[in-house]
Amino acid sequence: MVFILAACLPxxxxxxxxxxxxxxxxxxxxxxxxxxxxxxxxxxxATAARLKWPRESKTADDSSYRLYTRPTVQVLGxxxxxxxLYGDADGNVAYLSLMFANEGDVxxxxxxxxxxxxxxxxxxxxxxxxxxxxxxxxxxQEVKSIQARVTGLLGKPKITSFGxxxxxxxSVLRWDWNGHSILLASENGKYLAxxxxxxAVADQKNAKRITQESIGKKLQGQVTHRDNGDVVIQxxxxxxxGPKGYCLPATWERDLRYMGIPxxxxxxxMLGSTGIGGATxxxxxxxxxxxxxxxxxxxxxxxxxxxxxxxxxxxxxHGIPVMWGMFVVDKLNAELTKRSKARTANTTPADWTxxxxxxxxxxxxxxxxxxxxxxxxxCMIIGYNLKxxxxxxxxxxxxxxxxxxxxVEEAQAITQxxxxxxxx
Numbered sequence: 001m002v003f004i005l006a007a008c009l010p011x012x013x014x015x016x017x018x019x020x021x022x023x024x025x026x027x028x029x030x031x032x033x034x035x036x037x038x039x040x041x042x043x044x045x046a047t048a049a050r051l052k053w054p055r056e057s058k059t060a061d062d063s064s065y066r067l068y069t070r071p072t073v074q075v076l077g078x079x080x081x082x083x084x085l086y087g088d089a090d091g092n093v094a095y096l097s098l099m100f101a102n103e104g105d106v107x108x109x110x111x112x113x114x115x116x117x118x119x120x121x122x123x124x125x126x127x128x129x130x131x132x133x134x135x136x137x138x139x140x141q142e143v144k145s146i147q148a149r150v151t152g153l154l155g156k157p158k159i160t161s162f163g164x165x166x167x168x169x170x171s172v173l174r175w176d177w178n179g180h181s182i183l184l185a186s187e188n189g190k191y192l193a194x195x196x197x198x199x200a201v202a203d204q205k206n207a208k209r210i211t212q213e214s215i216g217k218k219l220q221g222q223v224t225h226r227d228n229g230d231v232v233i234q235x236x237x238x239x240x241x242g243p244k245g246y247c248l249p250a251t252w253e254r255d256l257r258y259m260g261i262p263x264x265x266x267x268x269x270m271l272g273s274t275g276i277g278g279a280t281x282x283x284x285x286x287x288x289x290x291x292x293x294x295x296x297x298x299x300x301x302x303x304x305x306x307x308x309x310x311x312x313x314x315x316x317x318h319g320i321p322v323m324w325g326m327f328v329v330d331k332l333n334a335e336l337t338k339r340s341k342a343r344t345a346n347t348t349p350a351d352w353t354x355x356x357x358x359x360x361x362x363x364x365x366x367x368x369x370x371x372x373x374x375x376x377x378x379c380m381i382i383g384y385n386l387k388x389x390x391x392x393x394x395x396x397x398x399x400x401x402x403x404x405x406x407x408v409e410e411a412q413a414i415t416q417x418x419x420x421x422x423x424x
Contacts, residue, residue: 044087057238063087068242078142081105095197101138102191104244136189143186209297212424219319232383240398247378250396307411309384322381325416340404369413
């Protein structure tokens with residue numbers, strides 16, 4: 001995985017004296033993270049098991065483990081909301097992203113203020129502004145606390161910047177120890193993150209461009225053709241957005257990682273100007289991600305129109321997922337989960353004949369969804385079946401939502417009319 005570092009000050013790799021041991025780092029973090037001096041040679045699965053962080057995703061190219069924590073959990077002396085560990089293609093630890101106070105994960109602060117839901121919060125601008133002020137104050141306090149804690153062990157940090165282009169660059173405090181770089185990032189009062197990555201990676205300044213020949217062959221190899229007519233893209237990383245409105249950042253993280261570009265939904269949320277609770281600007285997100293992918297020789301393609309399978313089948317055939325803006329209808333969402341579970345039990349031609357007949361009622365019911373224009377959402381289109389007139393979708397809600405199926409008529413009823421893809 002490749003990151004880019006745009007340095008404001010020269011970043012030297014001069015490690016702390018040898019009297020700092022990995023046990024000392026474990027002590028200040030409050031985690032059994034290191035079991036040797038070289039975290040990057042340790043298996044990601046074994047490290048996550050030691051930390052008791054559940055697996056979020058496993059593909060041929062990478063893996064991720066994520067824990068959304070209880071309020072009592074402390075890391076670096078403060079409460080983190082999300083703890084994520086990423087593995088590389090060899091199965092070793094690649095990097096970590098520890099997210100502390102931020103504008104997305106504010107459920108506990110909302111409850112303290114007597115606000116029960118994000119919908120209620122969005123309807124109360126005054127409470128929303130007060131909550132944003134409270135989050136910023138918490139971030140400022142945690143920055144000072146964590147900086148003092150790490151400085152006490154590793155000395156004064158270097159002030160630099162980290163990111164993949166001008167729009168996604170973060171101002172960071174950086175400490176280096178024995179081939180590990182610890183970055184403390186706090187951007188615009190939006191979030192506080194601690195990232196741990198190899199020093200050699202942190203020092204890199206140029207993206208490795210992805211050639212059309214290399215990416216095309218790789219992506220097409222991810223397409224599965226099933227006997228029942230399903231055409232589905234496999235090996236797309238899962239990202240669980242958690243209990244917040246991060247569907248856009250989480251979906252884009254999944255797609256970027258699938259294309260071989262390192263990404264973090266919290267940093268992507270900054271690109272999309274995601275605010276309290278998770279409302280994200282699609283336009284700003286696409287613009288920011290577009291700047292990122294151009295560094296790798298890729299681009300974002302946008303199309304509008306109806307949800308006819310032939311409008312995106314060619315992309316699926318070439319292993320390119322499509323990001324789809326739509327509206328979540330609770331009744332339909334529950335039906336899709338139920339239907340997709342039943343769908344996997346169809347193993348014979350007779351089963352599929354009966355299954356296709358059951359879809360007739362679903363197609364008719366779809367007309368009742370056309371006037372529902374709230375609860376905006378983004379998911380991925382990862383497949384299609386021309387025989388049944390269905391589209392395979394994948395939501396950033398965890399493993400159970402990796403693959404579900406919706407009829408073309410239902411998709412047309414709830415679409416926002418925009419499709420995006422990262423392509424070459």
